[in-house]
Amino acid sequence: MKKLLMALLVAACAVGVQADDAETAAVPAWEQTLTKVKNLSGDTGIAGFLKKSAPAYITGEYDEADRVDACEMEGLDPHDPESEYKTPNGYYDGDEWIGGYFDENGAFVKGHAVKTLFGMPYGVGQLIMIPLCLIMMYLAIVKGFEPLLLLPIGFGGLLANCPLAGVTAPAMMHDGVISFLASGIPVMSGGIVEPGGFLYYFFKFGIDTGVFPIMIFMGVGAMTDFGPLIANPKMALLGGAAQFGIFFALFGALGLAALFGADFFGGVDPFKAAASIGIIGGADGPTAIWLTSRLAPDLLGAIAVAAYSYMALVPIIQPPIMNALTTKKERLIKMPPLREVKKIEKICFPLVVLLLCAVLLPSAVPLIGALMLGNLAKEAGTSVSRIADTMSNALINIVTIMLGLSVGSKLACEKFLSGTTLGILALGLCAFCVGTAAGVVMAKIMNLFSKEKVNPLIGSAGVSAVPMAARVSNKVSLQNDPTNFILMQAMGPNVSGVIGSAVVAGVLYTLCR
Numbered sequence: 001m002k003k004l005l006m007a008l009l010v011a012a013c014a015v016g017v018q019a020d021d022a023e024t025a026a027v028p029a030w031e032q033t034l035t036k037v038k039n040l041s042g043d044t045g046i047a048g049f050l051k052k053s054a055p056a057y058i059t060g061e062y063d064e065a066d067r068v069d070a071c072e073m074e075g076l077d078p079h080d081p082e083s084e085y086k087t088p089n090g091y092y093d094g095d096e097w098i099g100g101y102f103d104e105n106g107a108f109v110k111g112h113a114v115k116t117l118f119g120m121p122y123g124v125g126q127l128i129m130i131p132l133c134l135i136m137m138y139l140a141i142v143k144g145f146e147p148l149l150l151l152p153i154g155f156g157g158l159l160a161n162c163p164l165a166g167v168t169a170p171a172m173m174h175d176g177v178i179s180f181l182a183s184g185i186p187v188m189s190g191g192i193v194e195p196g197g198f199l200y201y202f203f204k205f206g207i208d209t210g211v212f213p214i215m216i217f218m219g220v221g222a223m224t225d226f227g228p229l230i231a232n233p234k235m236a237l238l239g240g241a242a243q244f245g246i247f248f249a250l251f252g253a254l255g256l257a258a259l260f261g262a263d264f265f266g267g268v269d270p271f272k273a274a275a276s277i278g279i280i281g282g283a284d285g286p287t288a289i290w291l292t293s294r295l296a297p298d299l300l301g302a303i304a305v306a307a308y309s310y311m312a313l314v315p316i317i318q319p320p321i322m323n324a325l326t327t328k329k330e331r332l333i334k335m336p337p338l339r340e341v342k343k344i345e346k347i348c349f350p351l352v353v354l355l356l357c358a359v360l361l362p363s364a365v366p367l368i369g370a371l372m373l374g375n376l377a378k379e380a381g382t383s384v385s386r387i388a389d390t391m392s393n394a395l396i397n398i399v400t401i402m403l404g405l406s407v408g409s410k411l412a413c414e415k416f417l418s419g420t421t422l423g424i425l426a427l428g429l430c431a432f433c434v435g436t437a438a439g440v441v442m443a444k445i446m447n448l449f450s451k452e453k454v455n456p457l458i459g460s461a462g463v464s465a466v467p468m469a470a471r472v473s474n475k476v477s478l479q480n481d482p483t484n485f486i487l488m489q490a491m492g493p494n495v496s497g498v499i500g501s502a503v504v505a506g507v508l509y510t511l512c513r
Contacts, residue, residue, distance in 0.1 A: 048163020049123040053114070054414050057172065060099025060111020062089045067097060088174045091186050102178075104171040104196075106188040112267065114414040125413030126161040133157035133411060136305075145312030148397075149285065149404050153305065156408015157416075159199060167197035168409045199409035202402050207300070212403040213290035214370040219396025220286070220498070221350070221374025222388045224466065228492040230345050231338040234446070235458070235489075239496025241442030242462025243504050245281025245435025249427045250508075253277040256423050265420055268296045275508040277424050280307045281431025282501030283314070284464035289407065290367060291505045295512050301410030302421040306428035308407075311465045317429075318436050318460050318472050325440045326456045330447075331480045333455040335489045346379040353499065357506075363513075364506025371502065436460045439493060458490040462497045470494040 056062045066089055090099035090111070100111040116125045136154030140147040159167045176191020206212035229235055253274035257264050265273035272295040279288045280303060288307040292300045310317065323331075350372035357368045377388040410416075439459035447453050457477050461469040470490035477486045 045163050049127050050121075051123040051163070052121040054122045055169075056089070056099065056111070057101045057169070058111060058414065059114055060090055060097075062097075062099050067099075088176075088178070088188070088191075091180075093184070101170070102173040102176070102186075102188040102191070104173055104193045106173055106176065106191065108186050108188075109170070116413060116417045117419065120417070122413065123163060125417045126163050129161040129411060129413045129416060130158060132416075133161065133408070139312065146308055148400055149308050150312060152401050152404025153308065153408040153411070156199060156405035157301075157411030158408070159405075160409045160412045165197070167199045168203075168412060169197045170200050171196035199405060203406040203409055206399070206402055207289065207293045207406050208297070210290050210293060210366065212399050212406065213286035213293075214366055215399045216286040216396060216403065217367055217370035217502075218374040218391045219399070220466065221371040221376075222378045222391035223396075224371075224375055224378075224495055224498070225491065226349050226375060226495055227341040227346060228338055228488050229495050230341045230349055232489070232492050235492030236496040236500075237446065238439050238442050238459045238462040238493035239498075239500045240462070241459065242435040242439040242464075242493070242497050243282060243500045244438035245431040245433070245463070246278045246501070246504050247281075248278075248434040249281045249431030250274045250278030252427045252430065253423075256427075260419075264423070265296070266298055266418070268298055269512075272296050272512045273299060275512050276303055277427050278431065279303075279501065279505055279508070280310065280424075280428035281435045282464050282497065282504065283307065283311050283432055283435065283469070284498060284501040285311060286403075287367060287464070287501050287505045289403070291509060294509060298415065299420070299424065301407065301412070301415050302424040303428070304407040305411065305416075306425050310428055310432040311468065314463075314465050314468045315472050315475075317432060318469065319476050321433060321436045322440060322457055322460050322473070322476050325437060326444075328480065330444070330456050331477065332484065333453050334481075334484055335455055335458075335486060336452070338488055343379065343381075347376065350376045350379070357503070361503060361506045361510070363510045364503050367502040367505065368499065371498065432463065435463045439463070455484075455486050455489070458486055458493055461490040461494040462500075464494075464497040464501045466494050466498055467491065469497075 053059060053061065056066070067087055088102060090097060090108075092098070098110060100109045103109055114122065116122065120128075133154045136150050136157070139145040140150035140154060159165065172194045173188050173191040174194065176188040178186050178188050180186050251274070253265075254270060257270035257274070262270050264270075276288070276292040276296040276299055279291050282288070285304065285307045289300065289304050292303045296303075354365070354369055354372045357364050374388070374391050377384050377391060380388075415421075439462035440456045441459070442462075443454045443456035443459035447456070455477065457473045458470075461473045463469050470487055473490040474485060474487040477484045
C-alpha cells in the first residue's frame with residue numbers, strides 16, 4: 001500500500017510541474033514526461049550500436065536543423081560571412097559548411113571524416129572493438145603478457161567503445177559570444193562549458209602534456225641497475241645497434257605514404273607519422289607515447305598498442321630470431337663475471353649521462369632527466385630511500401593505471417579500425433624483429449675484433465623491454481647450457497637500449513617539430 005501511495009504521489013508531482021516557457025506550457029507535464037520516456041530507447045547502447053555514423057562533433061556533419069539558430073529568424077543569411085550569422089556547431093565558408101565544436105577555451109575544433117575498415121557503420125565498428133579489447137584483457141590476465149599495462153589499456157578501450165557513454169567526449173563550450181578572427185576562424189567567449197568525459201581529462205592532463213611518460217621514466221630509473229653497463233661499457237654498442245629497428249620502421253612508414261598517398265595516415269604529416277611509428281622498434285612504450293603525443297596524437301592508440309603488445313610478446317618473438325641467427329657454438333659462449341661497480345660510479349653515472357644529453361641533445365632531456373633522477377634516488381642511499389621507494393612503487397603504479405586508461409581511450413573504433421592501423425601494427429612487428437636481429441648481428445661483429453668473446457644472445461636484449469628482453473636472452477642460453485647464466489651481462493645492452501631509444505626519440509622530435 002505504501003508503494004502504491006508513493007507512486008501516486010510521484011505521478012501527482014510530475015503532473016503538477018509547469019513548463020518554463022509559453023511553448024511548453026501548453027503541453028501537459030505528464031505528456032512531456034511520457035514523450036521523454038518513449039525517447040529513452042534512442043539513448044541505449046543497442047541504439048548506439050545501430051548508428052551508421054560517428055557523433056556529429058567528431059565529423060562536423062550536423063543535420064540542417066542543427067546548423068541554424070535565432071539569427072536566421074532575423075533574416076540573416078547563414079551563407080554570408082558579413083551577416084554576423086552565428087551557430088555553435090560551425091560556420092559557412094560561402095556555401096561550404098565547416099562543422100565541429102568549440103572547446104573549453106573557446107577555440108574551434110574542426111570536424112573530420114571518419115573512415116572505418118570496409119566502410120562499416122560506426123556502431124558496428126564499436127561492437128567489433130569490444131571483443132578486441134576483451135582479448136587484450138585476456139592476454140593480460142590469463143597469459144600474463146605485460147598485465148600491468150595491457151589490462152588498463154584494454155579496459156580503457158572497452159570504455160571508449162561503449163556507445164553513447166561519452167567517457168572520451170571533449171569539453172565543449174556553448175551559448176557564448178562568437179566572433180571571427182582575421183583568418184576567418186570563429187572563436188567563442190563567455191559561454192557555458194559542458195564537461196567532457198573522465199578519460200578525456202586523463203588524456204589531456206597526462207598524455208597531451210607528456211607528464212605520464214616522464215613519470216613512468218622516473219619509476220623505471222628507480223628500478224634499474226646501471227651497474228652491468230658501467231662494468232662493461234662496450235655493451236652500449238649492442239643497445240645502439242638494436243635501434244636500427246626504429247629507422248627500419250621509419251623508412252617503411254615513409255614508403256607506405258609514398259605508395260598509398262600522404263593521406264594514408266589520416267592527414268598526419270608523413271614524416272611525423274613515420275617518426276612516431278618508427279619508435280615502436282625500440283620496444284619502449286613510454287618513449288613511443290611521449291613522441292607520438294607530440295608529433296602524431298591521432299595515431300597514438302595504434303602505436304601504443306603495438307609498442308606494448310610487442311613488448312609483451314618478447315618471449316614469443318625473440319627466441320626464434322636468436323636461434324636462427326646464431327650457431328650452437330655461439331650460444332654456448334660463456335662470458336666472465338662482471339667486475340664490482342663502486343657506489344661512487346653508480347652515483348656519478350646518471351649525472352654524467354644527463355649533462356652529456358643536455359650538451360649534445362637538449363630535446364631528449366625530459367625523458368633522460370626523469371630516468372636519471374629515478375636512478376640517482378635509487379643509488380643515493382638511505383637518505384632518500386623514501387623517494388626512491390615512492391617512485392618505484394606507488395608513483396609508477398598510479399601513473400601506469402592512468403596512462404593505460406588514457407591510451408585505451410584512443411582505441412575508439414574511428415581511430416583503430418582502419419588500414420592505417422593495420423600498417424602500423426605490421427611495421428611495428430617488423431621493426432621489433434629488425435631491432436632484435438641487429439643486436440645479435442652486432443654482437444657477432446664485435447666477436448670478429450675482440451679477444452674476449454661475447455655471447456650473441458645478449459645482443460637481442462638491446463631493445464628497451466626492461467628486464468624482459470634480458471630474461472629471454474638468459475632463458476635461451478640456459479636451454480642450450482643449464483650452467484650458462486648470462487642475465488647480468490644481458491642487462492648491460494638492455495638498459496643501454498632504454499637510453500638509446502630515448503636519445504633517438506629526441507633526435508626525431510628535433511627533426512620534426
